[in-house]
Amino acid sequence: MSRGGRTDAVGPGWTVRMRRTDRPATRRLLVFPHAGAGPGTYARLLDGLPADVELLGVTLPGREHRVAEPPGTTLAATVSGVFGELGRREPLPTVFYGHSMGALLAAATARADPARCRALVITAGVPAAEALDLPVALDSPEGLELMFDRHRVPMRALDPDLARTPEEHRLAHDLVLAREALLAVGGLRLTCPVTAIGGRDDQLAPAAAVPGWRRYTTGPFRHATVKGAHFFPFLPTSGRTVLAAIDEALEPAPLGAGPAEPAGAARTTPTGAIG
Numbered sequence: 084m085s086r087g088g089r090t091d092a093v094g095p096g097w098t099v100r101m102r103r104t105d106r107p108a109t110r111r112l113l114v115f116p117h118a119g120a121g122p123g124t125y126a127r128l129l130d131g132l133p134a135d136v137e138l139l140g141v142t143l144p145g146r147e148h149r150v151a152e153p154p155g156t157t158l159a160a161t162v163s164g165v166f167g168e169l170g171r172r173e174p175l176p177t178v179f180y181g182h183s184m185g186a187l188l189a190a191a192t193a194r195a196d197p198a199r200c201r202a203l204v205i206t207a208g209v210p211a212a213e214a215l216d217l218p219v220a221l222d223s224p225e226g227l228e229l230m231f232d233r234h235r236v237p238m239r240a241l242d243p244d245l246a247r248t249p250e251e252h253r254l255a256h257d258l259v260l261a262r263e264a265l266l267a268v269g270g271l272r273l274t275c276p277v278t279a280i281g282g283r284d285d286q287l288a289p290a291a292a293v294p295g296w297r298r299y300t301t302g303p304f305r306h307a308t309v310k311g312a313h314f315f316p317f318l319p320t321s322g323r324t325v326l327a328a329i330d331e332a333l334e335p336a337p338l339g340a341g342p343a344e345p346a347g348a349a350r351t352t353p354t355g356a357i358g
Contacts, residue, residue: 097164115185187264
């Protein structure tokens with residue numbers, strides 16, 4: 084499920100700088116990739132952002148500069164690792180962007196320290212376990228097996244000796260993490276703006292479920308449905324819509340602007356209005 088791309092920084096760590104520019108950074112985008120992938124997958128998609136935006140990618144074990152590490156981690160370790168490294172970087176207004184499993188990790192990380200997340204942009208993210216309408220509980224062994232089946236990954240792939248490829252082994256462990264994150268977002272409450280975008284033909288994160296993210300924030304909420312299936316951000320037209328939504332989320336608030344909406348009221352922009 085990983086696609087081509089590269090990052091400029093190397094070395095161990097949960098976060099990696101995805102590009103270098105000649106301009107000093109004044110704002111930051113923190114990128115949470117989908118299951119099986121690393122941030123290099125998103126380099127081409129996000130390279131159109133202004134040069135003063137620092138692109139920082141979250142890298143889980145077992146890929147890119149962490150390829151020598153065995154895959155598999157927990158939600159708590161991911162959140163702690165990301166925040167630990169953010170704390171050692173220059174403080175900048177930061178937008179979180181996540182796709183699929185990355186959407187869940189981004190939301191869970193934003194909940195852990197809301198002050199670090201200026202806005203959240205989600206693509207192909209399932210807002211809660213119940214949105215999948217599974218016939219069994221997701222937190223049961225049968226629920227995990229069904230999740231693997233939906234992604235066409237055998238559970239034996241958790242064993243490196245039984246997985247068909249290293250990529251399948253990595254993806255299997257990411258699905259375990261995705262289930263943990265999906266179960267954790269149920270009680271999520273944020274105050275930042277949230278933008279959620281779904282793919283019209285997405286079978287893994289149905290477009291009809293994506294507006295459900297509105298209940299997780301008291302801040303402004305926007306959503307859109309665009310052309311494509313689960314990997315619609317990598318399509319030219321839909322990718323431009325995603326990039327425009329991220330660019331807008333990165334824009335500084337007007338001087339003197341107060342809260343966009345009264346506390347406790349989430350604003351919804353109709354489907355298709357982003358871009």
